[in-house]
Amino acid sequence: MEKAKLELVVGVFVLIGIVCLGYLSIKLGKLEVIGGRNYTVFAEFTSVSGLKSGASVEIAGVEVGRVKEITLKDDRALVALAIDEGIRLYTDTIASIKTRGIIGEKFMALSPGGGGDPLKPGETIRDTESGLDLEELVSQFVHGNVK
The missing domain is CATH 1.20.5 (Single alpha-helices involved in coiled-coils or other helix-helix interfaces)
Structure with a gap:
């Protein structure tokens, strides 16, 4: 016993x-075990080198969502962003791929506008800035192609 x-x-x-x-x-x-309270918007980039699904989406350094999925649409990268429900984005929002530190992880930074109409779920952010590719920059420096 x-x-x-x-x-x-x-x-x-x-x-x-x-x-x-x-x-x-x-x-x-x-x-997220159970679907969170968020909505999806999209952004198209010429290059998302180093950005991964699950990366944070930030406004002014505050996390407001996550990168949901990265796919290829024609010859551009289409990034799906899951944005927290209380955050309002506008049609003049700018999406940029940034790096934490010199060789840190990549994340998405949003600069919300305010002058445009509110973005609806499923719409696309028009203004985007691809991240700096450090490897390409070093290669240009080594081969003397720096401008």
Whole structure:
């Protein structure tokens, strides 16, 4: 009887540990188990080199969403952005790909306008700025093509 009681206690502790690890994985990975309260807008770029799905979308350094998906549309990259529901974007918003530090991770920075009409879910941000490709810049410097 003592052995069964000990096994039961150990089993409960292992189960609690697994639940805690699952919770931490979801929180630290910033995953959404159930659909969050956000809407999707799109942005087209000539290059999204280094940007990955799940990267943060920020306005003035504050996270307001995530990069949902990156696909190819014709010869341009189409980026789907999941923006928090309370954030209003306008047709004159500018989307830029930025880097944290010199060789840090890439993220999307939005500069909201205010003079245009509000962007509706599913619409596309027209003004975009691709990120700086450090590898290409070094290659141009080495080969003497810097302008």
